[in-house]
Each structure stands twice: as C-alpha cells, then as structure tokens.
Amino acid sequence: MSRAALSEQEAADRTESVLVRARGLKVEYPVRGGGRKHRGRTVSAVAGVDLEIGEGETVGLVGESGCGKTTLGRALIGRVPLTGGTIEFDGKDITNASRKQWRELNRDIQFVFQDPYASLNPRRTVGQTIAEPLQTHGIASGKELQARVTELLDMVRLPQSAAARYPYAFSGGQRQRIVIARALALQPRFIVADEPVSALDVSIQAQVIGLLEDLQRDLGLSSLFIAHNLAAVRHIADRVAVMYLGRVVELATSASLYSAPRHPYTQALLSAAPIPDPSVQRPGRIILAGDPPSPVDPPAGCRFHTRCPLAVDRCRTEVPPLATIAEGHQVACWVAHAQATIPVPAVPPKTVHGVPA
Amino acid sequence: MADLLLASPDLPAAAPPPRSRRGGAFFRELRRSGTALFGLIIIVVIVGSALFAPLIAPHDPTMQSLTDRLQPPLLFGGTAEHPLGTDQLGRDLLSRLLYGARVSLGIAASVVAIAGCIGIGLGLVAGYFGKWIDTVIMRAADMQLAFPGILLDVVILYALGPSAKLLIIVLALNGWMIYARITRSLVLPLRHAEYIEAAEIAGARPLRVMGRHILPNLASPLMTLIVLEFARIILAEAALSFLGYGIQPPNSSWGLIVAQGQDYLDTAWWLVTLPGAIICITVLSTNLFASWLRIYTDPRQREKQLSRQLDALMVSKP
Numbered sequence: 162m163s164r165a166a167l168s169e170q171e172a173a174d175r176t177e178s179v180l181v182r183a184r185g186l187k188v189e190y191p192v193r194g195g196g197r198k199h200r201g202r203t204v205s206a207v208a209g210v211d212l213e214i215g216e217g218e219t220v221g222l223v224g225e226s227g228c229g230k231t232t233l234g235r236a237l238i239g240r241v242p243l244t245g246g247t248i249e250f251d252g253k254d255i256t257n258a259s260r261k262q263w264r265e266l267n268r269d270i271q272f273v274f275q276d277p278y279a280s281l282n283p284r285r286t287v288g289q290t291i292a293e294p295l296q297t298h299g300i301a302s303g304k305e306l307q308a309r310v311t312e313l314l315d316m317v318r319l320p321q322s323a324a325a326r327y328p329y330a331f332s333g334g335q336r337q338r339i340v341i342a343r344a345l346a347l348q349p350r351f352i353v354a355d356e357p358v359s360a361l362d363v364s365i366q367a368q369v370i371g372l373l374e375d376l377q378r379d380l381g382l383s384s385l386f387i388a389h390n391l392a393a394v395r396h397i398a399d400r401v402a403v404m405y406l407g408r409v410v411e412l413a414t415s416a417s418l419y420s421a422p423r424h425p426y427t428q429a430l431l432s433a434a435p436i437p438d439p440s441v442q443r444p445g446r447i448i449l450a451g452d453p454p455s456p457v458d459p460p461a462g463c464r465f466h467t468r469c470p471l472a473v474d475r476c477r478t479e480v481p482p483l484a485t486i487a488e489g490h491q492v493a494c495w496v497a498h499a500q501a502t503i504p505v506p507a508v509p510p511k512t513v514h515g516v517p518a
Numbered sequence: 519m520a521d522l523l524l525a526s527p528d529l530p531a532a533a534p535p536p537r538s539r540r541g542g543a544f545f546r547e548l549r550r551s552g553t554a555l556f557g558l559i560i561i562v563v564i565v566g567s568a569l570f571a572p573l574i575a576p577h578d579p580t581m582q583s584l585t586d587r588l589q590p591p592l593l594f595g596g597t598a599e600h601p602l603g604t605d606q607l608g609r610d611l612l613s614r615l616l617y618g619a620r621v622s623l624g625i626a627a628s629v630v631a632i633a634g635c636i637g638i639g640l641g642l643v644a645g646y647f648g649k650w651i652d653t654v655i656m657r658a659a660d661m662q663l664a665f666p667g668i669l670l671d672v673v674i675l676y677a678l679g680p681s682a683k684l685l686i687i688v689l690a691l692n693g694w695m696i697y698a699r700i701t702r703s704l705v706l707p708l709r710h711a712e713y714i715e716a717a718e719i720a721g722a723r724p725l726r727v728m729g730r731h732i733l734p735n736l737a738s739p740l741m742t743l744i745v746l747e748f749a750r751i752i753l754a755e756a757a758l759s760f761l762g763y764g765i766q767p768p769n770s771s772w773g774l775i776v777a778q779g780q781d782y783l784d785t786a787w788w789l790v791t792l793p794g795a796i797i798c799i800t801v802l803s804t805n806l807f808a809s810w811l812r813i814y815t816d817p818r819q820r821e822k823q824l825s826r827q828l829d830a831l832m833v834s835k836p
Binding site (some may be wrong): 264274279281298346347 | 711712715716717720721734737
C-alpha cells in the first residue's frame with residue numbers, strides 16, 4: 162500500500178517516461194549591499210542540479226533552510242530567472258518560456274505554497290479563489306463553474322457551503338486544502354509543493370499529506386514535494402533528493418535512501434530525526450558541527466567537506482559528481498563512491514583553482 | 519486514517535452571508551464610537567441639506583433686498599424671516615449657505631473622483647509593474663509635488679479665467695500625486711505577497727490581478743485617504759474662492775461667502791463666522807469619520823471583532 166514499498170523495478174519503469182527534466186540548473190543572485198567585500202559577487206542558490214521526474218512520480222526534495230530547495234522548486238514553475246541549465250517539460254524545452262507562455266504552461270504545472278495563511282486572498286471567498294483558474298483560462302462559467310467548484314471542494318473534502326465563506330473562517334489545514342483545490346482546478350500534470358505542511362500543526366500534517374497522497378494516486382499526478390525533514394516525505398515520495406548548499410548530494414528511491422543512506426549528510430539528517438518509541442535503541446547520533454557555509458563563498462570541492470566527519474583530501478579539491486552506486490541510488494560523495502557495490506564510472510579529472518586534481 | 523480525521527470538518531453547516539454581517543456590524547461598531555457617529559450624522563445632514571437646498575432654503579439665494587441688508591441672525595436680534603441674517607445686499611445667508619454647500623461639496627466630490635481615479639490607477643500601475651514605468655510615473659509625481667500647489671492653481675486660473683469647471687480640473691491635476699504615491703506604497707508590499715503570486719499562477723492577467731486582487735485589499739486605507747482629501751479640497755476650494763480665483767458671483771460657495779463678508783467683519787460678524795464655522799464643522803466631521811473608518815476597515819481590527827463574536831458565542835452556549 163505504501164508508496165515507499167514500490168519495487169525498484171516499478172520505480173525504474175516510471176522514470177522511463179520522464180515528464181520534467183532539469184539539467185545543470187543554476188540560479189545565482191547578485192549580492193546587494195554588503196560593502197566592498199561582496200561587490201559583484203553572487204549567491205549561488207542552486208549550483209548545477211540535475212533532476213528528472215517521471216510521469217506519475219513523486220520526488221521528495223529535502224534539505225535544511227537556505228539550501229536552495231525552494232529556489233529550485235520556484236525555478237521549475239518559471240518564477241525564478243535561471244543563470245544556467247535547461248528545463249524540459251513533456252519533451253519541450255521550457256527554459257526560456259516567456260510570461261505569456263508560462264500562463265499556458267501553468268495549466269499543466271501548478272504550485273502549492275508553504276503558508277496557507279499568506280497564499281489565500283483575504284478579500285476573496287473560497288469559491289472565487291478556486292474558480293479563478295477556471296475563469297481566467299476560459300474553461301468554465303456559470304452553472305458549470307459552480308459545479309466544478311463544488312467538485313473540487315469535494316475532492317479536498319470540504320463541504321459545498323465553504324465556497325461562500327472567506328479564508329479567515331478556516332483553520333490552517335482547511336486553508337491548505339483550499340490551496341490544493343485551486344492548484345488542481347486546471348487538472349495539472351505536475352505540481353510543485355513547497356513545504357505544504359510545514360506551516361501546519363503536527364496533528365494536521367498527517368491529514369494533508371494523506372490527502373495529497375490520495376489525490377496524486379487518483380489523478381496520476383507527478384510532483385515535487387519539498388520538505389525540510391526527511392520524515393515528512395517518507396511516505397509520499399517515490400524517490401528522494403537530498404540537497405545541501407545548492408547541490409543534490411543524494412538521490413535514491415525512498416526504500417533505498419531510508420534503509421541505507423550513503424551520503425554522510427543524509428546519514429546525519431536521518432540520525433537527527435526523533436524516534437517516537439523509547440524502547441528503540443537509537444543508533445549513535447551524528448551531530449554536525451557548525452553552520453552551513455555561506456553560499457556567497459561556498460567551499461571548494463565537495464561543499465559538505467567543512468562539516469563532514471569522513472572528509473578526505475580529495476573532497477577539499479574535487480567536486481564529487483552525482484553517480485550511481487547501486488540500483489536506483491545516486492550519491493555525490495567520494496567516500497561513498499569508493500565503497501560502491503557497482504563501479505562508479507570514472508569522470509574526467511577536473512581542475513580546481515587551476516591545479517589539476 | 520485520513521478519512522477519520524477529516525470526517526468532522528469543524529464548519530457550521532450554514533454560513534451567514536458575509537455582506538449582511540458587515541453591514542450590521544458597521545452600524546453596531548459605529549454606534550460605539552461617539553465621535554465617528556457625530557461626524558457621520560453631520561456629514562449626512564450637510565450633504566442632505568445641500569441636495570435638498572431648493573426645498574429647504576427659505577429664499578432665493580441671489581434675491582437682493584437692500585432694505586433688509588445686514589440683518590443679524592435670529593438669536594442676535596434678527597427675525598425668523600432670515601434665521602441666519604442677511605448680507606450687505608440683503609440676501610438670505612441661510613439660503614446662500616445651502617446653495618453654497620452644493621457648489622463646495624460638488625466641487626470637492628468631483629475633484630476627489632477625478633484625482634482619485636487618475637492617482638490610484640497610476641499608483642497601481644507603478645507599483646505592480648515597477649521598473650521604468652514606476653520611475654516615469656513617480657518622477658512625474660515628484661516634479662509636480664515640487665511646485666507649490668496653490669500658487670500653480672492661482673496662476674492657471676488667472677491665466678485661463680476662473681470657472682467652476684477649470685477649478686475642478688486644476689484641483690484634480692494638483693491632487694492626483696498623493697493618491698499615486700500612497701497607492702504605490704500600499705501595492706509594493708503586496709506585490710510579492712503569496713496570494714498575488716498565486717493569482718498569477720492561476721492565470722490572472724495584470725489587469726485582473728490589479729483590479730480584483732490588489733485593489734480590494736487597498737480599499738480601506740484608500741477610503742480613508744479619499745475622505746481626508748475630500749476635506750482638504752473643501753478647504754482648497756474655499757481658499758481659491760476667497761482669493762477670487764474660484765467660484766465667481768453670482769454663484770456662491772462657502773469660501774466666496776467668507777470673502778464677500780470680510781469687509782463687514784466689524785459690523786456684521788456673521789457673514790464671515792457662519793460660513794467659516796460650516797467649513798470647519800464639515801472638515802472636522804469628515805476627519806473624525808475618516809479616522810474611525812481607518813480603524814474599522816483594518817483587517818486586523820476585524821479579526822479582533824470576529825474573536826469577540828466567537829467569545830460571545832461560547833458564553834451563550836456553554
């Protein structure tokens with residue numbers, strides 16, 4: 162039943178029909194202010210990310226605050242100017258789509274915001290909010306529109322009477338369901354959900370995740386589910402990508418990632434999750450020292466080496482590529498590559514700081 | 519599991535229609551605030567008497583009667599024939615004030631409508647689109663703000679010859695900047711609000727985003743600004759008419775009545791004092807009402823009101 166329990170084979174089949182394909186995605190912002198020291202420098206929020214999302218597949222994207230996961234999600238819906246890389250949707254290159262083209266693309270690609278308190282217009286009724294995409298795209302009007310709104314409310318398990326009310330009358334969980342109903346109105350094929358439950362009470366998180374899970378299964382949606390903790394995506398994601406300082410460091414099927422994390426950062430994240438059972442003997446907890454380095458001045462080589470307990474010399478100079486080390490399991494770590502069960506293809510040596518590595 | 523959790527949505531089955539709730543609460547809240555209620559009543563009385571001036575006015579405001587000239591008001595030795603006395607030409611002051619109200623309020627309303635539409639429209643465009651459009655509109659506003667307003671009005675009215683129509687145009691052209699600047703400053707924090715972005719992702723075009731999503735959220739501060747500007751325009755019109763560049767005789771406006779009475783200040787104080795008091799009371803009432811309106815229409819204030827209603831509900835149904 163659980164999506165995490167999908168066989169490796171099934172997961173592999175899904176990825177054969179890729180819906181969204183990002184290659185070498187880069188987003189950099191110029192540093193504003195900051196005096197002479199930072200003049201002309203950039204913050205690299207997303208530093209070369211490759212990501213593929215299959216038809217009907219849910220990919221979880223996990224990382225700590227400021228690692229670039231939200232920026233990556235926003236880049237996929239055309240809300241952030243890219244400084245490099247390409248995005249393909251359903252085989253079409255949408256990297257340089259104009260605002261007008263994005264208006265059409267938003268029929269297929271929708272977004273669920275993090276904060277359901279900020280993403281609903283307080284002056285519009287729930288019905289008006291949900292009807293808006295249908296109206297602006299000229300899909301339905303009059304009686305038909307009413308029927309569609311009722312249908313959408315039903316889909317997110319809200320009563321028909323909700324349509325006439327304003328957002329302030331609803332709780333956080335209900336609001337997030339309204340946001341989801343709006344995102345589903347155009348029957349999109351791909352949804353980016355930016356931490357859709359992190360603003361909600363823990364008791365409500367389960368129902369919203371459960372709802373999203375059901376909807377994705379019933380509608381065959383693909384989605385990118387962004388979260389800041391691994392537990393939140395465990396049950397909903399087919400595959401999970403772990404991001405650190407603008408790069409994907411590990412990408413694997415849920416089953417593989419949770420049972421055998423290979424990147425030391427993923428291992429640290431997993432060990433930090435509390436286990437709500439006092440009888441379970443906790444394995445040794447890995448505590449990372451210090452804060453993530455500044456994305457204005459990222460470390461050379463592997464960006465994690467400053468906090469990595471396993472770092473070797475190579476990590477300080479060479480950037481580890483995201484390479485397959487086992488079936489359905491990719492990791493960007495020199496140490497993990499060395500321990501890989503299947504040989505990691507040799508990469509052409511890169512030069513770092515002008516010195517051949 | 520999810521179904522179980524969702525089985526009892528904590529919504530009352532019948533939602534009261536929001537319009538009537540707001541209408542009812544408006545007057546309930548208004549009654550609680552004495553000054554605002556006072557302000558609104560005065561405004562309604564003045565606007566009402568201006569509208570029905572032909573029915574209320576005891577005399578033709580232009581009818582001269584030199585035998586009755588400079589009669590004091592009723593309580594100061596005058597007669598019931600002229601309750602507020604007469605002017606130097608024997609015209610009934612009450613009738614002149616009533617007809618003058620039509621001109622003063624009419625001009626203020628027209629100016630606010632024209633300047634408001636121009637200013638709010640430009641402010642929305644500047645704030646929403648930003649970049650060079652914003653720069654062009656805002657620098658134009660700055661340039662115009664650099665001129666002393668009343669001087670510019672006087673120069674234009676003097677050059678082109680004063681008339682009510684020109685007075686409205688001149689005051690409107692001189693008044694749009696404040697709407698534009700305030701609207702723009704209100705749009706900026708909303709520009710990147712998630713619900714505005716959500717509307718764009720939902721496919722709303724710029725005009726729809728500005729009209730349906732941004733503007734309604736600016737309604738309360740702009741309403742307050744409009745009411746305050748209304749008061750300011752009444753004063754500006756009075757000042758220009760007083761200086762002789764506004765309304766011309768035989769028409770009358772409050773400012774003009776003050777101007778015409780100033781020569782008789784030592785013999786007939788009522789000619790200046792009464793229209794002056796009317797201007798003062800109108801502006802004061804408008805400001806009192808505006809400051810209450812600002813608080814009432816603040817969504818945060820409304821939320822407090824909602825929680826009060828909920829508390830009351832909890833008490834009545836233990």
